[in-house]
Amino acid sequence: MNLLLIGSGGREHALAMHLARSPTVERLYAAPGNSGTAAVAENVALDAADHAAVIAFCARARIGLVVVGPETPLVAGLVDALAAAGVPAFGPTAAAARLEGSKAFAKEFCAEFGIPTAAFSVFDDEAAALAHLAAGIGPIVVKADGLAAGKGVVVARTREEAADAVRAMFAGTFGAAGARVVLEETLMGEEASFFALCDGERAAALGGAQDHKRVGEGDTGPNTGGMGAYSPAPALTPTLQERVMREIVHPTVAGMKARGAPFRGVLFVGLMLTAEGPEVIEFNVRFGDPETQALMPRLAEDLLPWLIACAEGRLPEGAPRMKSSAALTVVVAARGYPEAPKKGGAIRGLESAASIEGVEIVHAGAKVENGAILADGGRVLCVTGTGATLREARDRAYAGVAAIDYPDGFHRRDIGWRALK
Numbered sequence: 001m002n003l004l005l006i007g008s009g010g011r012e013h014a015l016a017m018h019l020a021r022s023p024t025v026e027r028l029y030a031a032p033g034n035s036g037t038a039a040v041a042e043n044v045a046l047d048a049a050d051h052a053a054v055i056a057f058c059a060r061a062r063i064g065l066v067v068v069g070p071e072t073p074l075v076a077g078l079v080d081a082l083a084a085a086g087v088p089a090f091g092p093t094a095a096a097a098r099l100e101g102s103k104a105f106a107k108e109f110c111a112e113f114g115i116p117t118a119a120f121s122v123f124d125d126e127a128a129a130l131a132h133l134a135a136g137i138g139p140i141v142v143k144a145d146g147l148a149a150g151k152g153v154v155v156a157r158t159r160e161e162a163a164d165a166v167r168a169m170f171a172g173t174f175g176a177a178g179a180r181v182v183l184e185e186t187l188m189g190e191e192a193s194f195f196a197l198c199d200g201e202r203a204a205a206l207g208g209a210q211d212h213k214r215v216g217e218g219d220t221g222p223n224t225g226g227m228g229a230y231s232p233a234p235a236l237t238p239t240l241q242e243r244v245m246r247e248i249v250h251p252t253v254a255g256m257k258a259r260g261a262p263f264r265g266v267l268f269v270g271l272m273l274t275a276e277g278p279e280v281i282e283f284n285v286r287f288g289d290p291e292t293q294a295l296m297p298r299l300a301e302d303l304l305p306w307l308i309a310c311a312e313g314r315l316p317e318g319a320p321r322m323k324s325s326a327a328l329t330v331v332v333a334a335r336g337y338p339e340a341p342k343k344g345g346a347i348r349g350l351e352s353a354a355s356i357e358g359v360e361i362v363h364a365g366a367k368v369e370n371g372a373i374l375a376d377g378g379r380v381l382c383v384t385g386t387g388a389t390l391r392e393a394r395d396r397a398y399a400g401v402a403a404i405d406y407p408d409g410f411h412r413r414d415i416g417w418r419a420l421k
Contacts, residue, residue: 002027002062003304005041006048006078007069008034010331010364010382011289015069016041017360018296022304029061035373036363048073051081058087065090065308071147071286074265075101090307092285095261099252099283103143103182106283113255115248117280118272119185126170129181133162141184143282144169146177151223151338155186187272187279190418192236193229193291194269196249197306199315200262203249204306207298207322208236209291210419215338217414224338225379228415230328230390231294235273235419244269244278252283264310293329293362293382298322328393328416329384330401332409334365337378341365345408347373352403353383358393359400360384380409390419 003025005016013036020028020040031054033043046054048070058066066082068074068091077094091097098105110117118141123129133140142165144152152174156162162183169178195206211229215221236244248269256263268284268291287295296303300321309315334341347366350373354361362384365377381404385396394416401411 001025001064002029004029004031004058004061004063004066005033005037005069006031006054006066006073008032009069009289010362010379011287011292012069013037013362013364014293014296014382015067015287017362018299019067019304022302024302024304027061029063031057034363035366035368036361038368048078049076051078054078055081055085055087058082058085063087065311067091067307069286071097071100071284074285075147088308088311090311091265092263093261096256096263096265097285098261099256099263100285101147102145103282104145104180106280107182107184109255109259110280113251115251115255115280116277118187121183123181123183124179126166129166129183130163132183133159133166141186142166142169143182143184144174144178145180145182146174148174148177149225151225152177153223187274187281189272189274190235191281192233192271192273193288194236194241194244194249194271195287195291195295196245196267196269197310197315197320198253198263198265198267199310199313200264201253201257201313202315203245203253203267204315204319205241205245205249206266206320207231207295208233208241209288209294210235211288211291212412212415217412222338224333226288226290227331227333227412228329229288229290229294230326230393230416230419231291231298232326233419234390236271240273240278244271248278248280264313290329290331290382293384294327297327297360297384297386298325325386325388326390326393327384327386328390328397329382330397330411330415331364331379332381332383332401332404332406332411333379334375334377335408335410341375341378342408343375343377345375345406347375347381347409348405349403353400356396356399356403358386358396360386361400375406375408380406390416394420
């Protein structure tokens, strides 16, 4: 089978490395890919927003399955266009992708189907949102309704901070994503990520992880797309995972089918593990980044047959087998990230880092220019360590980071601190 992977980030490089090892794959293409995917796939200059061009390429290259990595093309209906052209794809339709594309939709969906989540209100008007804040008490979370690259959420410590966030969103800080705002009660507990493969009717647990969204050590500073992750998540016990499947994943799959928008793809549930049990912070409709970088090394079998089964609506019983080992990913970002990352810095030492036992290097915002690897984004590299324990995985990941020569980069030195405390 020829396979087309859509995307250009670290998640796509991690998926490409795993999929390239599948005996089912004859040729693997990445569109547009990055400097890392080029080593395991053929990068092709396709714009995922140009559905006609993607469909034409699939016909020329005899693509048997398209795997869509990022959320934006999913929300924009790429899977719908591919389906209309008879091209199989892994990922939800635009109607099903609203679970991530609109936070208001997701919250109202949870309320309708009894899925545990925080109390909320939705506003299209700045004055009404500010009036709601003025009348309320306690900490609150302010969310831009639409896609904002993981940065459209403010966990406000004060009413003034929440009001500033509301004004900023309605002023256009996040573009059209902030034209509608969701105000939520703040949930207390520990955050975790959970992934399940879905075929429109059934779901299979893939596993859990925890990430670090804040840019600074001790989980401080502004939100980012993620500064590191580890899997498994000790807080997400087998008993809790069963509860997540029973109380959240299965009702979500059933609810989307009832809504006439069956969910096929990977459901990524952002959880808060509260004293009352797991509750939904948000839904995502694709693999996480950087969680995928920690999940893929733990897979004990070929993922591709599972992706095909999801796309064809025929998930088997059971779930993909995972190794008992642990994995921890450290993100190396460009200085200035997330506000104004410095691009163009040279990166050396990648071969030395990758030669360390249990270390895997994933390219994210990087490119090749005149034979050199240069920074070309905010999150530039992901260094993953694997080991029998989380501590061993962490030590190997940081040994890999230390072997890389990238003066313009920075990283958090405390990834996994909560689990290792």
